Amino acid sequence: MAKRFPVVYVEEPIFDPDALEPRWELARPQPGVMTATPVTAIAEPGFNARQRPLLETLLARLVEQEKLVNRLVWPYTPLALPLARGLKPLGLIYDVMDEVSAFKGAPPGLLDREAEAYRTVDLVFTGGPSLHRAKQGRHPNVHCFPSSVDLAHFGQARRSGLDHAGQAGKPRPRLGFFGVIDERLDLPLLDALVRARPDWQLMMVGPVTKISPQDLPQAPNLHYFGQRAYAELPAFLAGWDVCLLPFALNDATRYISPTKTLEYMAAEKPADHRRGRTLWRYRASGRGHRRLRRRLRPRLDRAGNRHRRTGRGHAQDVAQHFLGCHRPRHGPRNRQGAAWARPGAAPRFARPRGLSQCRRGRGRSHRPQRGLSPAGGFVAGSRG
Numbered sequence: 001m002a003k004r005f006p007v008v009y010v011e012e013p014i015f016d017p018d019a020l021e022p023r024w025e026l027a028r029p030q031p032g033v034m035t036a037t038p039v040t041a042i043a044e045p046g047f048n049a050r051q052r053p054l055l056e057t058l059l060a061r062l063v064e065q066e067k068l069v070n071r072l073v074w075p076y077t078p079l080a081l082p083l084a085r086g087l088k089p090l091g092l093i094y095d096v097m098d099e100v101s102a103f104k105g106a107p108p109g110l111l112d113r114e115a116e117a118y119r120t121v122d123l124v125f126t127g128g129p130s131l132h133r134a135k136q137g138r139h140p141n142v143h144c145f146p147s148s149v150d151l152a153h154f155g156q157a158r159r160s161g162l163d164h165a166g167q168a169g170k171p172r173p174r175l176g177f178f179g180v181i182d183e184r185l186d187l188p189l190l191d192a193l194v195r196a197r198p199d200w201q202l203m204m205v206g207p208v209t210k211i212s213p214q215d216l217p218q219a220p221n222l223h224y225f226g227q228r229a230y231a232e233l234p235a236f237l238a239g240w241d242v243c244l245l246p247f248a249l250n251d252a253t254r255y256i257s258p259t260k261t262l263e264y265m266a267a268e269k270p271a272d273h274r275r276g277r278t279l280w281r282y283r284a285s286g287r288g289h290r291r292l293r294r295r296l297r298p299r300l301d302r303a304g305n306r307h308r309r310t311g312r313g314h315a316q317d318v319a320q321h322f323l324g325c326h327r328p329r330h331g332p333r334n335r336q337g338a339a340w341a342r343p344g345a346a347p348r349f350a351r352p353r354g355l356s357q358c359r360r361g362r363g364r365s366h367r368p369q370r371g372l373s374p375a376g377g378f379v380a381g382s383r384g
Helices: 051-068 078-086 111-118 131-134 151-158 186-195 230-238 260-266 288-305 308-320
Strands: 007-008 023-030 033-040 068-075 091-096 123-126 142-144 176-177 201-205 223-225 378-382
Touching: 007 051, 007 308, 033 051, 051 078, 068 078, 078 091, 078 111, 091 111, 123 131, 131 142, 151 230, 151 260, 176 230, 186 201, 201 230, 201 260, 230 260
Parallel strands: 007 033, 068 091, 091 123, 123 142, 176 201, 201 223
Antiparallel strands: 007 378, 023 033, 068 378
């Protein structure tokens, strides 16, 4: 998109108690793209009513400064809808990245704003097939537009000898996860796993949000690295033998379609998923952690040999097919219903038929990322 139009990506406001006047923090990460982060002295996060008058002034100033006309406005949260309409766009797109109303601490009025968005926007995108199925009846123009993967960036993890300095001294085998650590993770499962297998090292990379750090399981073989820069992730990934997606079964994960599934694949790392999902999950109650250990053992054994041919097939399919929101055909299954790739064979993908299954817009667009922080939305336009 940035090759044809200037793109301004607006982040959620940052709190600075010493900010006498609201201001922008601007960056240009690549040609044609500007990230704009508002800095205000208001502590309430997000695009709330208190922030709105300040943000309206900042946005008007930015549009004039950058001479943005013929604007297309594309918010990722319905709370930004009043700001989006104030820009008087030629077109308004609502991007449903998740069922955020089910998240812990969801802002009040979110569902009302979302209902308003479905009534007023021109186009709706969803972040994955399950969300598309849930939302396609809310608007006459709903399309599946999932996140893609920065193949070159996460492909760096395939370099021989690469490892992050923070974990380089840890023994193996290593199991890793990067992402936001919040109520969506199955913390009892992680606790049971590290206690049952003290010889396995679990690496957790990402910020802790909406839960207390005191609630996190602790063990000598469970390591938390906190939020890290986007540029550091391939080095962490390179030093892992198996990648984890330890999400719990709850309302917050009902429609989850994590981008890290593709990022793990781009790095050619072993990972599992459950039937009908882009991730795998186990309940921590009963024998859940023992089932998980049984599933991980063969992955860890194969990690020693790496199965490079299979890994290259994964990466090629990600690049050529999955970026177009193509669904995997069902392969051979074990008793738990998980699809297993045959040794030496890459997964097969089938093209969807029609919008009722899945369809994305033109081009291979990657959702802008800034470390592991949540994004707010962006404005595209032409310069006058």
